[in-house]
Amino acid sequence: MINVANFMSIQFIEIVSIAAKFYLCLLYMSFYSASIKFHLMSATDLRELEWYLRDHLFRNLSHGKRKFEIQNLPEEMIKVYLRYRDSDVDKMSFMISQVLKQLSSKSVITQSQASLEVPGSLNRLQCSKCFYICYLSENEPKKCFRCFSAQLHSFPDKK
Numbered sequence: 001m002i003n004v005a006n007f008m009s010i011q012f013i014e015i016v017s018i019a020a021k022f023y024l025c026l027l028y029m030s031f032y033s034a035s036i037k038f039h040l041m042s043a044t045d046l047r048e049l050e051w052y053l054r055d056h057l058f059r060n061l062s063h064g065k066r067k068f069e070i071q072n073l074p075e076e077m078i079k080v081y082l083r084y085r086d087s088d089v090d091k092m093s094f095m096i097s098q099v100l101k102q103l104s105s106k107s108v109i110t111q112s113q114a115s116l117e118v119p120g121s122l123n124r125l126q127c128s129k130c131f132y133i134c135y136l137s138e139n140e141p142k143k144c145f146r147c148f149s150a151q152l153h154s155f156p157d158k159k
C-alpha cells in the first residue's frame, strides 16, 4: 500500500527524471547546433578566410615583414578587410587557428606557440583558364585552387 509520503517521493523522482531528460535534450541540441555551425564554417568560410590570410601575408611580405604575432591576427584581419569588418574577434581567432593549421601542413608557414613565420616567398598568380587569383608558396604545386589548371601566370602581368 502506498502512503502519502511514498506517493510524494515517487512524484518527486518523476519530476527530477523529466527535468534531467529535458536538460539532456537541451545539451544535445546545443551541441548539435554548434556542430552544424562548425560544419558550415569549415566548408566555405575557412576556404575564404585562407584566401584573405594568404593575401594579408603576401602584402606584408612585400614590405619585408615575415613574422606575425598570432594573437594580433584577428584584429588585423578585421581592421584591414571590409569582409571581416563586423566579425567577432573570438570567432575570427578560432577560424584563424584552423586556417593556420592548414597553412602549416602545406608548409606555407612555420608556426610556434605565439608567432608564425613565412619561410619562403608567396607568389600572386592568376589562372589563365578561370582567372582566379591564388597566393602560392614555392612549397606548393603550381595549380589553380579553383579549377586545378596548371596554367598560371603572375598577377598583375609582368611585361
Ligand SMILES: [Zn+2]
Pocket: 127, 128, 129, 130, 131, 132, 144, 145, 146, 147, 148, 149
Ligand atoms: Zn583556375
